[in-house]
Amino acid sequence: GNSVTQMEGPVTLSEEAFLTINCTYTATGYPSLFWYVQYPGEGLQLLLKATKADDKGSNKGFEATYRKETTSFHLEKGSVQVSDSAVYFCALSDYGGATNKLIFGTGTLLAVQP
């Protein structure tokens, strides 16, 4: 079945460092891919998405490119801030059945130190 694998955390960085969080997927067909972010004590919110191969999703300085050849959707940011500290989830859309569902990775905790 479809699945998502993302790098384990925690990832600890200093402010202004470069961030990469790896995400790879297994899927039949052509799913949409997502990054969600969960700030402490809150629910998940969509960070960015890509719906087809070679699409680049971007938001708040974060970027991820849908790479079909490597089945990857790595999250990157050039210069992280303390306020980026959160848990990041990679997800893909699962079209099996009558309702489109999302399959999530296990999440990666990012801690940014001043």
Place this chain on the structure above:
Amino acid sequence: DAGITQSPRYKITETGRQVTLMCHQTWSHSYMFWYRQDLGHGLRLIYYSAAADITDKGEVPDGYVVSRSKTENFPLTLESATRSQTSVYFCASSVPGQDDIQYFGAGTRLSVL
């Protein structure tokens, strides 16, 4: 713009008790979902619903019951709570055809003693 609200935010209960977690959305989204979040597992789908009176099992449905008599409400009931159901529960909703984006509530932290 209330969005999607979950209640209670925190709940402590005892083994064997029945507990109901509430989820209410103001957008009239057709799809609604219940997840549990556990360390090392990420989010796992418990139940989902395509519309009022249409529900289906997700990945981990055992021990849970849902209903959806109205589009805006999707309560999750633990019929006889167990310690393994200690978790953070999230409700989400989405609109069919809108790129599968799901919108999440703030969560309910449940502790079963």
